[in-house]
Amino acid sequence: MRRILVVDDDRNILDLVGIHVSRAGYQVLKAEDGFRALEILESVLPDLAIVDVMMPGLNGFELTARIRDDYDIPVLLLTAKGELEDKEQGFQAGSDDYLVKPFEPKELLFRIAAILRRYDKPADSILQVGSITINLKSFEVTAGKSTLLMPLKEFELLTLLASKPNQVFQRAAIMEKIWGYDYEGDEQTLNTHIKRIRERLAKIADDVEIATVRGVGYKLEVHS
CATH class of the missing domain: 1.10.10.10 (Winged helix-like DNA-binding domain superfamily/Winged helix DNA-binding domain)
Structure with a gap:
């Protein structure tokens, strides 16, 4: 079973995303801030991280950059902002995709599947x-x-x-x-x-x- 790390300081969003991702057949790991996410990554390597941008302490852009530096997993950013400059900053940090809140659960699952397909490597590598x-x-x-x-x-x-x-x-x-x-x-x-x-x-x-x-x-x- 593929594991997905969900990182969001909004408990409602964290639970909502977790429910839909879990129902789609993925194992869900939850973190309420970037520092807790890094702690989880030290012990468990998920197949994908879903990261909220606007978090206190360590924001989504900073967490994405840390993940990109230290771990070989894709990142999907969640944010309430849709401006082009925010998307640019997300991709520059190393994210693989970007989803603006509010979003339809089906679209979230579609993007997860699409990212995982892009990230799949040939068996012989x-x-x-x-x-x-x-x-x-x-x-x-x-x-x-x-x-x-x-x-x-x-x-x-x-x-x-x-x-x-x-x-x-x-x-x-x-x-x-x-x-x-x-x-x-x-x-x-x-x-x-x-x-x-x-x-x-x-x-x-x-x-x-x-x-x-x-x-x-x-x-x-x-x-x-």
Whole structure:
């Protein structure tokens, strides 16, 4: 059974989310603040954390950043705010998705399922594309004696493209897969990540590159 950590200082919201998540077949762990959440994480590693943004002491953005630094689990942020800058701050902290209160329980469960699908890794946890090897457990990209440790979103983006070499991924599909289907940020974010990945790959492998398909999206090409 998959475990989900719910963190919210509002006891009513905490119980409400817990009830619906539990009914959907998940094991629920509850924390009324960020510090208690960190205590739970030291002993139990959940499959996903649902984190309220507006909490005293350690707010949701700060807790998300701590989780991203120390644990390999996705984070869904809950907040009463829907402004674009708040979403940007959440994604910059490392969240995987963002849900604005009040929300429908069905939408919450849909997002949970979608995040867990995105986070599922192949059984062997290894992707081999040309001369590069992508290890989905250690988050390392290697080629020969060279090793890259990439920021999470760059790693996820490279892994997505490498999962189907030479196949074109549409920009909208990439944004949905990596940043969530309702991400409202500028597409320049994707351009910037692609540019950085290209620069990293160029340093360790000359047979693998990301090609732009104008008006459509990107693909990972392997040259012999």
